[in-house]
Amino acid sequence: MTGASISEQLEDVESAVESGRKKIDWARQHMSIVESLREDFEADQPLAGETVAMAMHVEATTAVLTEALAAAGAEVAITGCNPLSTHDDVSAALDAHENITSYAKRGVDDEAYYDAMHSVIDHDPTITVDDGADLVFLVHEEYPELIDSIIGGCEETTTGVHRLRAMDDDGALEYPMFAVNDTPMKRLFDNVHGTGEASMVAIELTTNLSIAGKTVVVGGYGQCGKGVAKKASGMNADVIVTEIDPRQALEAHMEGFEVTTMDEAARDGDIFVTTTGNRDVITEQHFEVMQDGVLLANAGHFDVEINLEHLESMAEEVVEARDGVTGYVMPDGRQLNVLAEGRLVNLAAPKAEGHPVEVMDQSFGIQAVAAREMATNGDQYDAGVHEIPDRLDREVAEIKLDAEGIEIDELTPEQREYMDSWQHGT
Template structure:
């Protein structure tokens, strides 16, 4: 069945209406075209908010080629509605195999992007590893995820990258809103929608207390769940403890929990030994980037029968008669469940704005930047924060001259005088 372009257009229109920072950027760039003449590759979950981001890059003068970052998270109607627009071409489909996704990435790279806006460094890693001929004339990249920055840093350690990269994920305007609020709210929303179950009173285990885990744990508690956190990092574990959560190893949490959500960016966080002690009916979902946090192979190895309990939920029946449930094959719960819609539009408005403004900044300053991973300059972060406040109609105070001098002083007479 062909994709419903009209539905794709409708989804884009709704997202556009709720992404005012992008509207402001399109207005700002209407006459300046900071990406004019540059082919920009976008790798992300191709749904309506990403569509508005892609449109905004095109409005900044770029020729945009997009592709999906994950086999289950793109929406065919939005892809079709984007592909009918000037200056935009893309390759993404929902529900494809990993091999088909590889093929779509390769097709996107045939357009020879000179700049990449990436998710988990998928397109950049493929280009560097499999198509090094494309590095000639390549300007740089921006990365929006924790996992992707780890990958780019690993590449840099091996001397594999010869271009500058901006770690957009690490900016306050990205991770303090997207990872905490976006992942926190949308993962729980999609989990509850997929299961049609109640969170209040449930025992919920959150694996990993980074930004995503903090958002998940805090929001699950606010809905009445009893939350236990697992960690491998002592300071993060202490933070979770001081925030009032139970903290313990997964071996303990596995027997305690009813719902498990992983958000570690690591692999096999819930594995064979943990499945063995889980209670009947336990439900597992993943909010981390890759579908390796819950060891689905080991789970399948313990199952006498695997059935679909509900759309998006697989039920594994173990030899001792327990039913263990895995949501969306362990892929991103906020993007890969049957009705998933990803982060709320307001969150992606600032996340993608950070990507877009950082891209323009990097393009303008590429010659002065050495190869490797760079922090996004603070002025870029402030710019997006100020634009967002303006769209919200919120004003803030400005430093007076005397306050500015006070903050910049260090001599006792200057401070007290």
């Protein structure tokens, strides 16, 4: 193996395991979808004989998914998908499971981050579960000999799906991957309510500053940007949206938000939140005109949306303004404050817990059924990016409704015939 498991890295493993177990058990109480699937998995063993490699944000809700996959019969190896999003105690609790090995550790440098990913791949996976596509890319780049034995995988987030589609377009993706991010049960809930709510909470917890009365600039109006904009507006902030897509810009305008360019918004914002999945959303030209004391946060997967190289080169001094807040002091005395080192604020900020548990239950329910689908029907999918089959998305929704005690109508035979026919008219 390339690196040591988390249990071999921590000094007080027993205490960490106990702390992590409490977090996992609390999350499990509120994850009715994954728990329902876990019960089925234990009975049916759909992943028996499989080895699942995971690169995810290793926190309590992820742990509930990980243990559900192990309950389905899989051997699981997991590491982090961001250097600052791992909860070490949760990682230790996972590593204590007889069928799980965790290499995730918070605060590692790039070398240790990729050493852990190599260690996960050294388990010779047959299924990959990814968040950001680093794991999939590394398999293709450095372990091509494993590709024939990998049935397929699942990708969690917007940025990762973008990368996979680019690989697919170039003919470089050599095994099937489910675009978990793009299915309704993930996209309409996790991206909007999860990213929006968790990002604003993380900003408040990190700074102890109010959102109300401030001007919040949201970079990008995809599903994540919509969530941030709506939650900030609900907290009584004035919201400005910046966009590159004319349709999404028009949607933001029609939903009551001011829409302008980042060049203009940079002068007015108190809080900036980037959600695009692209690089250089906020750069030197924007830093030059920002107000003293602004807060700069990123809710995209990688730390490239706020150009920190530009900011550091412009700064006369860099200070630790507060735990999780780095202050860049400009020559004219203005201080621009970056949260969580420009990494995704809802998970990387010191007190951040990630998306609400109930929201992640839906997303990880999709991950669980997608992994089951790959294990049981993987030969039906060619190499490339695949949408989650609608029947799986509906299955997860039905489990959630049942857990909430919510009943819905069903089509009558006459209604179904009417909807399926082209012959009915005026």
